[in-house]
Amino acid sequence: MTDMANTNGLREVSRRAVRSKIAQAAEELFAVKGFDATTVDDIAESVGMSQRTFFRYFASKEDAALDSFERQSDDFLARLAGRPSEEAPWDSLRRVFDVVVEQCADAGHRERVAAVHRFIEASPTLLAAYLQKMDCLQQRLLEALVARSSANGRTADEPVLRAVVGAAFACLQAALARTADSLEGEDIATCLDRVMAALRPSCCG
Amino acid sequence: MTDMANTNGLREVSRRAVRSKIAQAAEELFAVKGFDATTVDDIAESVGMSQRTFFRYFASKEDAALDSFERQSDDFLARLAGRPSEEAPWDSLRRVFDVVVEQCADAGHRERVAAVHRFIEASPTLLAAYLQKMDCLQQRLLEALVARSSANGRTADEPVLRAVVGAAFACLQAALARTADSLEGEDIATCLDRVMAALRPSCCG
DNA sequence: ACTGTTTTGACAGTGACTGACAGATATGTC
DNA sequence: GACATATCTGTCAGTCACTGTCAAAACAGT
Known part of the structure; x- marks a missing residue:
């Protein structure tokens, strides 16, 4: 030993x-x-x-198919931890999503991501497992945001914060769906920025 | 015959x-x-x-457990169809969610809904199936909103509209989670109104 | 070479789900 | 009421995902 x-x-x-x-x-x-x-x-x-x-x-079998999202989840949490705690949650989440944007910068990697999303959406049971994993990730991000909010002295409105995280993910999903449908039609970053600007919470999001 | x-x-x-x-x-x-x-x-x-x-x-087995949401989905679509097509999608969706609010008005029914949500969240596979059903419902509502938007002469930004629907559902989920956690702490309608007010899209949502 | 730990394969078993077939049941016609 | 027909149902056999158990194999440190 x-x-x-x-x-x-x-x-x-x-x-x-x-x-x-x-x-x-x-x-x-x-x-x-x-x-x-x-x-x-x-x-x-x-x-x-x-x-x-x-x-x-x-x-x-689902876990094997979604292994890449397991690592992505850790990346998401690491990014959030690296953000200043005074930053608005909405802006922090936009920075967190840069993980995906950067992945898609490389054309080869982008094609791989598209292929994975293709067979995920082709199987209802796999899609269900994917959505559950995203739900779990949202939960973890929410906990981190609540923790940093209370560490900042402010006590967050949890239902609102939960909805903010969910809304941000809805933006990400919409941007991903867009790039999956119309190939090369629009940059993911551009689309994500546009959607997240339109949905930005009015106050303290 | x-x-x-x-x-x-x-x-x-x-x-x-x-x-x-x-x-x-x-x-x-x-x-x-x-x-x-x-x-x-x-x-x-x-x-x-x-x-x-x-x-x-x-x-x-999942389908049997989620049968009530099958009927609820039809109710959601019917409500949306009954809304004026000039109404902002966000407001229409808030009215659609009245289906849930009205269900929870009756105390007995509210307890039944809470019980169902309890055993859904206790089983990862069932939770996954639930999320997939909600995703499918969002898809159908999105299609209806796109159709009524184009019938109105306006051509909608689909990614934004998709995100709006997703964000509205995130609000609903947050309100439901709230009432599940702290029993009787807050009315669902009150919580939903507060969260949806905070998340209301700035323009043309 | 020896020993304790970890990894692996073979086997048996459960539970979800499907296709095929035959008997029961209900429906409509005379 | 007898009969033909469409539908519903149970039984059986089979596939696939997944789990517990156990013994052999691969590996680590001495």
């Missing part, structure tokens, strides 16, 4: 590597055959492992 | 009756045992039918 921390760290790295290998293989299969027509056995076989082992890395 | 329309109408009525009988039994079981711990066989047995017949009335 020379350095258990190092060993555990290595285990973590290895685990992460296997996870993303599975997620990548799954993504390719989903893009070709669709989510519903692809079985977990298909995915497991394509990475050379048993079905049982797949489920040791992902709790469900 | 004297009157096929009448027969078909009777069949429809009968089918509806069976459906709501199943949905009611399911709701009671879910409220007691929770959604995940209740099997489809449990529900089928409690209404005296086979599992196979259950699935002839509902495509999934």
